[in-house]
Amino acid sequence: MEDYExxxxxxxxxxxxxVRKGPWTEDEDAILVNFVSIHGDARWNHIARSxxxxxxxxxxxxxxxxxxxxxxxxGNITLEEQFMILxxxxxxxxxxxxxxxxxxxRTDNEIKNYWRxxxxxxxxxxxxxxxxxxxxxxxxxVWMPRLVExxxxxxxxxxxxxxxxxxxxxGQPIEEPIPVEPGFLQFNQQFVPASELSATSSxxxxxxxxxxxxxxxxxxGSDPAGQTGxxxxxxxxxxxxxxxxxxxxxxxxxxxxxxxxMTSYSYN
DNA sequence: AACACGGTCAACCGCCGGAGC
DNA sequence: AGCTCCGGCGGTTGACCGTGT
Numbered sequence: 001m002e003d004y005e006x007x008x009x010x011x012x013x014x015x016x017x018x019v020r021k022g023p024w025t026e027d028e029d030a031i032l033v034n035f036v037s038i039h040g041d042a043r044w045n046h047i048a049r050s051x052x053x054x055x056x057x058x059x060x061x062x063x064x065x066x067x068x069x070x071x072x073x074x075g076n077i078t079l080e081e082q083f084m085i086l087x088x089x090x091x092x093x094x095x096x097x098x099x100x101x102x103x104x105x106r107t108d109n110e111i112k113n114y115w116r117x118x119x120x121x122x123x124x125x126x127x128x129x130x131x132x133x134x135x136x137x138x139x140x141x142v143w144m145p146r147l148v149e150x151x152x153x154x155x156x157x158x159x160x161x162x163x164x165x166x167x168x169x170x171g172q173p174i175e176e177p178i179p180v181e182p183g184f185l186q187f188n189q190q191f192v193p194a195s196e197l198s199a200t201s202s203x204x205x206x207x208x209x210x211x212x213x214x215x216x217x218x219x220x221g222s223d224p225a226g227q228t229g230x231x232x233x234x235x236x237x238x239x240x241x242x243x244x245x246x247x248x249x250x251x252x253x254x255x256x257x258x259x260x261x262m263t264s265y266s267y268n
Numbered sequence: 269a270a271c272a273c274g275g276t277c278a279a280c281c282g283c284c285g286g287a288g289c
Numbered sequence: 290a291g292c293t294c295c296g297g298c299g300g301t302t303g304a305c306c307g308t309g310t
Contacts, residue, residue, distance in 0.1 A: 021280070023304085045295065061296075062279065097298060112299075113277055121275085 020054040024063055028053055032060055033068050041069075066107045073105030077114055079154070083147040085111055086119070086139055 020028075035051040041064055044057030053060065066072070077085070081103055088099040094115075096108035103111065119139075123130040126138065 023278075043295090056280095057295075058281095058297090059279075066278070094299065108298075109278075116300095117276060 018054060019056060021059075024067075028055070029063070029068055032063060036064055036068075041065075062109075066109050071105050072107065077106075077110075079147055079151050081106065083144060083151060085114060086144050086147070089115065089119075090136065090139065 024032075031051055031053055032047075035047055039047060039050075041061075044061040046057075047053075048055050048057040048060045051060075055063075084103055085099060088102060092098055094112075096112045096115075100106055100108040100111050120130050122138075123132075123135045126135060128134045
């Protein structure tokens with residue numbers, strides 16, 4: 001990267017050469033961890049100056065929060081976490097840090113990356129905008145129910161924990177009540193016809209969502225008629241009606257692209 | 269083996285709001 | 290009230306890596 005080279009190799013700019021950019025070294029990590037363990041993770045500019053690291057306070061903070069923090073979780077996003085991300089994003093939009101609060105150990109950066117690389121990709125493949133009604137309906141009526149199904153299938157049938165319980169992790173302090181969209185709650189265990197969802201969610205949900213997303217979700221007269229959960233939805237039409245998906249096309253698309261780990265579910 | 273391509277993710281940037289003076 | 294500093298946040302970038310050709 002230009003900045004990396006300029007700052008690390010060519011000290012032609014005296015001010016720039018005082019600030020390191022680019023990937024952190026192990027030594028820098030060690031210094032930062034040591035310093036934070038002694039002084040705490042606040043006053044980042046002070047930490048940056050006092051530690052001798054030629055980094056900005058912002059850079060130190062980011063490195064700590066996204067990588068060095070002891071409770072940071074790394075690795076694959078679980079099904080439960082995928083569900084939470086989809087659900088919370090539907091409520092709050094791109095409020096990554098807020099969403100991250102309900103995914104212990106996950107950083108806003110990681111969630112943001114997940115959304116951009118996985119979820120937005122699907123919107124692109126569907127040839128619709130991520131904020132379009134079609135995409136939101138697909139998330140709500142197909143992907144999320146599928147995730148719920150998969151999650152519940154993972155736990156023993158006798159002790160199927162309601163998926164909604166995940167939203168109030170007892171180990172996680174909830175600072176404010178989460179505005180829950182009524183339609184979503186009904187996805188647990190049994191799927192409710194979309195017509196019922198739209199009927200029960202035609203008022204408050206739109207308000208909730210519009211608060212967050214500027215009303216882009218509202219006006220969903222485009223509810224696919226007769227949806228009764230996965231495998232029973234009818235043809236999908238993209239905005240403009242130029243891209244119709246059959247049941248089977250949608251199923252295989254979603255399985256391959258969104259839940260590649262799925263192997264045992266068969267389309268009926 | 270070499271190259272192209274796409275996905276992932278760490279890190280930076282600019283903006284904003286709150287706190288302190 | 291206005292200014293400055295700082296931390297937090299969301300958007301974006303670019304290096305790296307795996308995979309396909």
